[in-house]
Amino acid sequence: MASQDGKVAFITGAGSGIGRGIAVRLASEGANICIVDVDADGAEETANLVGQHGRSAHVIRGNVASEAHMKRAAAQCVERLGRLDVAVANAGIARGGSVLEMSVKDWQDQLDVNLTGVFLTVQATAQQMVKLGNGGRIVCISSLAAENTSANMWSYSATKAGVRIMVRGWAQELGQYAITVNAIGPGVIETPLAQGLAGEEGGPIRQALERRTPAGRVGKPADIAGLVNFMAGSDGEFMTGAYVLMDGGLRDVRGGSQPDEDAMGERERLMRAAMERRARLQPLLDDRS
Numbered sequence: 001m002a003s004q005d006g007k008v009a010f011i012t013g014a015g016s017g018i019g020r021g022i023a024v025r026l027a028s029e030g031a032n033i034c035i036v037d038v039d040a041d042g043a044e045e046t047a048n049l050v051g052q053h054g055r056s057a058h059v060i061r062g063n064v065a066s067e068a069h070m071k072r073a074a075a076q077c078v079e080r081l082g083r084l085d086v087a088v089a090n091a092g093i094a095r096g097g098s099v100l101e102m103s104v105k106d107w108q109d110q111l112d113v114n115l116t117g118v119f120l121t122v123q124a125t126a127q128q129m130v131k132l133g134n135g136g137r138i139v140c141i142s143s144l145a146a147e148n149t150s151a152n153m154w155s156y157s158a159t160k161a162g163v164r165i166m167v168r169g170w171a172q173e174l175g176q177y178a179i180t181v182n183a184i185g186p187g188v189i190e191t192p193l194a195q196g197l198a199g200e201e202g203g204p205i206r207q208a209l210e211r212r213t214p215a216g217r218v219g220k221p222a223d224i225a226g227l228v229n230f231m232a233g234s235d236g237e238f239m240t241g242a243y244v245l246m247d248g249g250l251r252d253v254r255g256g257s258q259p260d261e262d263a264m265g266e267r268e269r270l271m272r273a274a275m276e277r278r279a280r281l282q283p284l285l286d287d288r289s
């Protein structure tokens with residue numbers, strides 16, 4: 001029997017990157033998946049991948065920053081798929097910037113998605129789990145940035161440090177309902193969000209990162225998905241209130257190599273692509289109706 005046979009997993013931000021990796025892994029372990037994302041196209045692509053494992057996928061277009069969306073999404077998950085056993089609060093955005101220049105809009109958007117969005121996801125799904133009475137597993141995606149920061153990352157770090165501490169309080173309250181709550185701190189994982197840091201396969205940014213990382217490679221969504229599967233499976237029963245870093249050893253590496261001209265060129269190109277993606281997703285984030 002696979003470790004998630006017959007369960008239903010509710011995953012936010014499952015239309016891309018780490019969330020998609022988690023959806024595919026839990027489906028391969030027997031779970032049916034509720035895919036929640038502002039990006040309906042990305043969510044449909046993930047639903048196809050889940051279907052390839054012979055599991056049901058239900059797509060809900062929803063914004064984690066909206067209380068009404070999350071309440072509706074969690075209720076719909078139970079209506080359509082019959083249960084709600086695992087919730088993964090994964091949706092997140094990154095709005096880096098100088099303290100002298102960051103706009104209040106960027107600051108607020110990031111708080112709304114990364115902090116309020118995690119709270120609303122956990123609240124809505126935990127309420128359903130308590131009502132159903134079968135216990136549950138909740139996993140929140142924090143970051144290595146909860147521990148380390150920089151002149152560009154401080155605001156993102158604040159949200160991820162918030163997630164890291166919130167799970168400890170939630171674990172205290174929800175234990176009585178046999179619900180565990182844990183956080184994961186990914187390092188640099190190859191996804192559209194982190195393309196500027198992870199670089200491209202074989203490119204100068206990637207090669208420098210591989211040399212610096214003790215594990216010798218960039219992280220993959222599948223790495224994080226394996227840990228979620230552990231936390232959501234029977235081996236994870238005694239783990240609650242934990243934060244587990246999965247960064248290939250990068251946290252304790254000091255100082256980066258100076259980027260050469262090739263790396264600078266690649267970074268500029270990837271940052272332009274990231275800004276285009278951000279411009280496409282921004283109206284979806286602004287829509288909370």
Ligand SMILES: NC(=O)c1ccc[n+]([C@@H]2O[C@H](COP(=O)([O-])OP(=O)(O)OC[C@H]3O[C@@H](n4cnc5c(N)ncnc54)[C@H](O)[C@@H]3O)[C@@H](O)[C@H]2O)c1
Binds near residue numbers: 039191285
């Ligand atoms: N990639 C990394 O290196 C890395 C490292 C540490 C932590 N993380 C965290 O992992 C999580 C997933 O990141 P990723 O790298 O897969 O990013 P990604 O951009 O590839 O995927 C994020 C998904 O979340 C969705 N999303 C964004 N805001 C949303 C909202 N308000 N409501 C619903 N859906 C929303 C996006 O549409 C997208 O499909 C984030 O919380 C991120 O902060 C990523």
